[in-house]
Amino acid sequence: MPIHRLPDNPSLERLRKQAKTLLQYVKAQVPEALGLVAEFHPRPPETLRLSDAQLVTARMYGFASWPRLKEHIGAVKRYSRSPHQVAPSEELPEEFLRLACLTYGSDYPGRTEEADELLARHPHLATASIFTMAATGSADALADALAGDPGLARAQGGPYGWDPLLYLVYARLKVPGRSVQSARLLLDHGADPDTGFLWDGLTSPFTALTGAFGGGEGDQPPHPQGLALARLLLEAGASPNDSQTLYNLGLGGSFSDETTHLELLLEFGLGQGAGGPWHALLGPTLQSPRQLLREELATAALRGGPRRARLLLAHGAEANGLGEHPAYGGRTPYELALLNGHTEVADILAAAGASVVLDEMDAFTAACMRADADAVAGFGPYVLERALARSPELINRAAEHRRPAAVRLLAGLGFDVNHAHRATPLHQAAWNDDVETARTLIELGADPMIKDTDHDATPLGWAEYGAKHRVAAYLRAVAENRGPVHG
Known part of the structure; x- marks a missing residue:
């Protein structure tokens, strides 16, 4: 049997109950429970005890023993942070930091600009604490503070319970100051280049590298000096096998074929070695x-x-x-x-x-997605009928992958340009800032006022929220040309 995936933010109490339930099922001779014991217990005893059930539970999730699983859960609890849930503070330094940094959960448009405005009204905030010094790149003040107390480089505090280096790399101020020099100062005084946190208990660490590079499902911007900061961190020993950075700039968020981050990570050993300190700490979950x-x-x-x-x-x-x-x-x-x-x-x-060798339906899908009209026609009406019934979201996928020719072909085959697969094809084009696909969809009859099922927002709303300026301008022009809608 394959190893199971441990739930995010795991509960030790829930796992204890799971082990007790397993024990009860084994005593009742439930075949599935007996199979688990046979698969995961190294030496199945004649009479299973609770400690044996706990061992089986641990090994199911890839841990060598129950104590190792407990250690893992303790580590998750120790490093878990939920920056997106931190409430506003009446303390100005705390509120400044709360607004200045990416949280990956409450990064609404204009949030960091509020931090810029707060700093403009209260310039002293830049040097109010070791954390604000780091966030603002106040290198001179930081040097003085660290000379007096080098231990401040690893201090944890501020609204998110982070160390100074995390506030530095996750800050997104309009004027970031001397961030690279400030990061070097922190590292020279003992800051950990692999520092990070587990967002809401998820076991993919949001590291300092992650903060420098940005990206993610909200298309968060990189740090203004992100590439230089990333190189500095890697030179200081940060692990290049950074799963969250790779997700944020790959599968998560909008996609481009930019390779700068990959080139840098590969230069420092991405894909090699044991995985770094986070892998050692979190074991089989990474x-x-x-x-x-x-x-x-x-x-x-x-x-x-x-x-x-x-x-x-x-x-x-x-x-x-x-x-x-x-x-x-x-x-x-x-x-x-x-x-x-x-x-x-x-x-x-x-x-x-x-x-x-693709089966018939996959071959049809491939032909549609590469916009090969002759190949599509060769499959005949029966395959098309099946595809319309089984995969109406193909047109959404074509829009998501920036394939306007495929969108046009699919619409001509009867696929609905307004199909709502959580969002419509036009929403996908808007999020990608893809004017060509958006224009194709509008020409084919897509409704620019339709709303998605998750956020109740129009494609223009998606574009404006994500700062997708080119497609937002196009959709505004479409709305103006339509005129008011009555009834």
Whole structure:
């Protein structure tokens, strides 16, 4: 049996109850429970005790023993932070830091600008504490403070319970000050280049590197001096096998085929070694360095990144390696590239030895996504009918992957340009700042006033929230040309 995935923010009490339930089921001779014992207990006893059930529970989740599982849960609790849930403070230094830094949960438009305004009204905030000195890049004041007390470099405090280096790399001030010099000062005085936290208990660390690079599901901006900060951190010993950085700039958020971050991480050993201190601390809940490369190649195939694919293959990524994230659906990179119309990536993978035989429905999908009208016609009406019934979201996928020709072909085949798969194709184009696909959808009859099912927002609302300026301007012009809607 495969090892199970430990739930995020795990509860020791819940796991204790799970072990007790397992013990009860074994005593009742429930076949599934007996199978678990046979699979995961190294020496199954004739009579199972609670300690044996706890061992089986631990090994189910990839831990060698119950004490190791308890240690893991203690580490999660120790490093867990929930910055997005911190309430406003009447203390100005605390409120300044609360507003100045990314939280990955409450990063609404204009939030960090409020911190800029607060600092403009109260300039003394820049040097009010070791944490505000770091966030504002006040290198001279920071040098004086650290000379008096080097231990401040590892102090934890402020609204998020972070150390100074985290406030520095997660701050997004309009004028970041001398951030690189400030980071070097902190590192020289003992700051940990691998410092980080577990966001709301999730076991993918938000490290200092993560903060420097930004990105993510909200398309958070990088630090203004992010690349220089990232290099400094890596030179100081930060692990390049940083799963959250890779997610934020890969599978999470809008995608581009930019490779700068990958080149830097690969230069310092991404995909190699034991995984760094976070991997040692969190054990089987984090992917191995080799698996991180598999995930990245799968992402390049899924989202259409030929430059990324070439770079990763050149650094040892396996052409047929499987990514573990549910978004990949158990597909190889080659399958993902074909099924999403990324022919250049598919050709790169084929040249590296990848191959697959697609079934009829997958072959039809691949033809649609690469906008091959002749191939689509060759499948006949029965396959089209099945596709319309089983996969009405294909047109959403085409929009998500910036494929206006595929959108046009699918609409002509009868796929609904307003299909709401949580959001509509036009929402996807808006979030990608993809004017060409948005224009194609509008020409095909997409409704610019339709709202998504999660946030009750129009495509223009998505564009404005995500600061997607080009498509926002286009959608505003569309709205103006439509005129008022009555009834």
